Amino acid sequence: MNIFADIRTSVIETLDALVxxxxxxxxxxxxxxAVEPPRDPAHGDMATNAxxxxxxxxxxxxxxxxxxLAERLTSDPRIATxxxxxxxxxxxxxxxxxxxxxxAEAIDAGRSFGHSGLGAGVKVNIEYVSANPTGPLHVGHTRGAVFGDALAALLEFAGYDVTREYYINDGGAQVDVLARSAYERYREANGLSPEIAEGLYPGDYLVPVxxxxKVKYGDRLLNLPEGEWLTEVRDFATDAMMExxxxxxxxxxxKMDHFFSEKSLYGTGRIEAAIxxxxxxxxxxxxxxxxxxxKVPEDWEPREQTLFKSTEHGDDVDRPIMKSDGAWTYFAPDIAYHWDKIARGFDELIDVFGADHGGYVKRMNAAVSALSDGRVPVxxxxxxxxxxxxxxxxxxxxKRAGTFITLRDVVEEVGADVTRFVMLTRKNDAPLDFDFAKVTEQSKxxxxxxxxxxxxxxxxxxxxAETxxxxxxxxxxxxxxxxxxVAKKIAEWPRLIEIAARNHEPHRVAFYLYELASDFHALWNKGNDNSALRFVQEGNPQATAAKIALPRAVAVVIANGLRILGVTPVEEMR
Incomplete structure (x- = not known):
């Protein structure tokens, strides 16, 4: 039941009659x-801009x-004025x-209250986290992980067919650095002093690797040249980091549905096919x-390259996909990866990246537009x-990772539920301050x-009441x-889901839940002064059964919203 959509239908039917x-x-x-809540509730229950x-x-x-239009709308029995x-x-x-x-609808629908047919089974691929497999996830990855996961749950709730995907960046030079770093820890495990040179990963997380x-190879790799151990150690360390x-x-x-390896694109003809x-x-x-x-770099010189004409699909400049020496640029496997997504039949693509990928947006939009003939939005x-x-x-x-604060550091400090909710209290493209004292205090x-x-x-x-x-x-x-x-705020839930899903904005769910909770707490506090507003009417089961329907509906919506955010609704505060 989306009362805003229902009243909009009434408005449209009235306009059709006027035509x-x-x-x-x-x-x-x-x-x-549009039919939407008014900015000032004193003006009414909803307003239309028709x-x-x-x-x-x-x-x-x-x-x-x-x-x-207003005169005719009052013929709808649901509309008072x-x-x-x-x-x-x-x-x-x-x-x-x-x-x-x-x-009544919220109580009766339960977990499905707010479910929408908006997605209509559209297949969506959401790629998120996708950190280099060179160490544990850090606090920056945490926000992307929470945002991507909540967005996936939101879209599923709105009727989309969602695949959660992690792109393993195991095809570049960083995994060779990982191998060399792990090899030093291997030397350490064999009683030698590790030589953690500048540029290697210094974190203790590589000690177990x-x-x-050592358990697998003993001391057999110690005296081999790098060319003979690099591939084996790289694969071993990458697998360990992914675990x-x-x-x-x-x-x-x-929990991801699918992991995709960048390395699988090399030497298999898949990059060549996309290009x-x-x-x-x-x-x-x-x-x-x-x-x-x-400012032009001192070592810059014009040289012929193989370029993708991305400007024909909205980019600012054309992009290199092959260097002058014949090696692929980092953009080439990214093109091939998205071509693979298109070939797998996804109707929409969503990529969740860190703030340092701002320059990546237009070129990737151009590549997907070109490969799908504009059919698949990203x-x-x-x-x-x-x-x-x-x-x-x-x-x-x-910093157990050596140079950064890990995801696990944060979760162990305040818990997964608090971490997830707080990460969604700001829109994804706004900076977020995470205060460990504030997020654990018991206050409004x-x-x-x-x-x-x-x-x-x-x-x-x-x-x-159960007693x-x-x-x-x-x-x-x-x-x-x-x-x-409170009832009117509950009525906004189905509309909120569609708006949040359409705009890919799961933070709207967190904002809405806070507003609903605020309205509910205000009603609760009012009941402290007026016994007629209390949900449990002592000695009057019939009145209690009627009064308690509203908080039951509140619990349905809060639980549904928290599940979208990946947060467990609590039964009691301790």
Missing amino acids: AEGRLPSGLSWGAV AMVLAKPADKAPRDIAVE AEVAGPGFINIRLVPEVWHDVV GEAL LIREDLATLGV AELKKRGLIYKGTLEPPKG DIKLTQLVKLYKNGEPFKMS DNPVFYVQYAHARVRSVMRR MHLDWSDNARLEDEAEFT
């Missing part, structure tokens, strides 16, 4: 007509359209029965790029940096606590304005 009667010209588009957006194409004054405001907005108030129905190499990364993700409650596909479209050519804008989401604090001061944690200023506390309060009420052996009812008794406020 049929010649009151409005034919050929008008209803695409921009008259405002139709005035110009209809060649009529917006207020003239609004007056006629429809009043014209300002230049032509229409404020709508619904009859009380609508909000009673919303509460060195010990495992570590999987464990890190599990700590956060993230050949672009060549068939006339988008590959030999050329020389202009020098970079701004949305590249950048997650901004996370700054760690404690009591407002920068927080220096122990801590959104994690505030939302969980609302759910726990409902569960405490339910436990009390009364009620004849449970879904028919809420709504009398006070504070009760209607």
